[in-house]
Every structure is written in C-alpha cells, then in structure tokens.
Amino acid sequence: MEITFNITEKDLWEFNKYISLRSFGFKLYILLIFLFHLAIILFFFYGTLTIYGIYGLITGDIIGFYLKYSLTKKRLIKDSQNEGTFNERTIHINEEGISIITDTFNKFVKWKAVHKIDILDKYIYILFSSRSGIIVPKRFFNSENEAIQFYNMSNDFFNMK
Numbered sequence: 706m707e708i709t710f711n712i713t714e715k716d717l718w719e720f721n722k723y724i725s726l727r728s729f730g731f732k733l734y735i736l737l738i739f740l741f742h743l744a745i746i747l748f749f750f751y752g753t754l755t756i757y758g759i760y761g762l763i764t765g766d767i768i769g770f771y772l773k774y775s776l777t778k779k780r781l782i783k784d785s786q787n788e789g790t791f792n793e794r795t796i797h798i799n800e801e802g803i804s805i806i807t808d809t810f811n812k813f814v815k816w817k818a819v820h821k822i823d824i825l826d827k828y829i830y831i832l833f834s835s836r837s838g839i840i841v842p843k844r845f846f847n848s849e850n851e852a853i854q855f856y857n858m859s860n861d862f863f864n865m866k
Contacts, residue, residue, distance in 0.1 A: 706798050707796065708795070708841065708846065708855065709794070709795040709845070710793070710845035711792065711793040712791060712840050712842060713791070714782050714791075718782075720830065721777070723830065724835070728835060742762070745758070745759070745762055746759075792809065793808070794806065798855070798858060798862060799862070800862050800865065801815065801816070802814050802816050802818075802862075803816075803839070805839065814833065816863050818833055819831060819832065819833060819863050822856065822863050824852075824853070826843075829841040829843060841855070
C-alpha cells in the first residue's frame, strides 16, 4: 500500500506533543512540579506564605509553560525546515518494511526497526523510537476506511517481524 503526502508545521507540533506527553522526562517534570506546589500549599496553610505568594506561583507557572512551549515550537519548526521535513513524501509499506521516498532521499526501514504503530483521530504514527517516527496525516487518505486499512496492514506487517 502506498500514500503520498506532506506534513505541515501543525502536524509536526502535534507529533511533538504526542511524543513529549508520553515521555518519562515529562512525567518526572509533572511529578516534581506537583511536589513543589504541594510544599507551597503547605507553607500557605501554616501561615508562612501569603495569598500573593500563591498568585506569584500561578503567574510564574503560566509564564514558564508559555515560554517553554513557544520556544520549543519555534526551535522545532526552524530545525525541521533545514532538514526538509515539510517536503512531499511517498510511503510504501509491504511485508519487508517501509519505503520512504522524497525528492532528496530514498530510505528503506525494516519492520524490526519499528518500535510502535499508533492511530489517533487525525494521524497514524509509525515510531522508530520513543522520539522519532513517521507522521502520516489521515487527511491524505481517500476515506477513513482507507486510513484504517493502512493502519491495519502496517500493524499486521509489524506484528509479523
């Protein structure tokens, strides 16, 4: 089965969020933030912190999250433009592996190099590791059934490895 498509900055950002939200580092980061906030709340209840300290903490959180994600997104897009990530590509899958063809390179990946295949509302992700993979936007298929067929076929080949 074969599909030709290109991805947008939004597709790449959605993939980055998908990867980041499932990473151990992100889960550890959330745990540390939670523990820090729990300590701050305890200080507040024991009278050593005022409500203004809580407001400052919340404001700092909002600014921190905004800066982290806006700077990450800008760097991701800039780096990807240099790599040709947004070029049109054709993906061909068969029982041996995945062929990735663009105007600048041809690559063949065997199924044993695939870590996971996942399907979401708008995307099919073929992951090579916990940080890299192929983004296949479902909007390039003729129908939802064709996208599901691509996913099922990929999954069948992946499970045969």
